[in-house]
Amino acid sequence: MNLKQIHIGSLVKTKVEELRIPSGRIMNYLHCTEDEIEGMYLKESMETQKLLKWSKLLQFDFFRIYTGHLILYAPPTRMQNSIKVQESTLTFRKSVYTEEVKMFMLDKIMTGEMTVNEIVKKYKIPRTTLYKWVKKV
Incomplete structure (x- = not known):
């Protein structure tokens, strides 16, 4: 899998084919037509709500693909002494690597x-x- 160039639509389509999910089930779950589903397969990016629904339907965390991209390709952050960093309220799981x-x-x-x-x-x-x-x- 190429984590540098993510085409989420093709990844979703691959997972659907792998799991052999019938298009009728997908249409009922996403409340859309078969043409709209085919359109989603062609999109390089996708609205987060739609991607969340796909993740639930296919029982696969597609957001982890983007996390992997950030780990590998995000520029390193530099902390300056003059900037005070507020304590974050977010906590992360220990295993962030996909x-x-x-x-x-x-x-x-x-x-x-x-x-x-x-x-x-x-x-x-x-x-x-x-x-x-x-x-x-």
């Missing part, structure tokens, strides 16, 4: 394309986390 991100990193290590140190430096993934992934393989 299977796609893990497999991407492990593939880079196993093929020798990148070393653990290069991945730590480029993607800011903790070294201990990478070693745990490698150990499980």
Whole structure:
């Protein structure tokens, strides 16, 4: 899966085909026509409410694909001493890395394309986390 260029419509269509969901069930759940469903498959992006419904119907978290993209491709943030950071009210789960991100990193290590140190430096993934992934393989 290419996490750099996300075409969510084609990913949804692939999951529908994989699960062999009948179009009648999809039309009833999303309250739309077959032409509208085909139109959604062609869209590169999708309204969050629609994507949430697709996620529930297909029992797959499509938002995690975007999380994986952010982990790999978002620019690193810089904190300045003069800026006071307010404590966030949001809490995140410990495991923020999707299977796609893990497999991407492990593939880079196993093929020798990148070393653990290069991945730590480029993607800011903790070294201990990478070693745990490698150990499980």
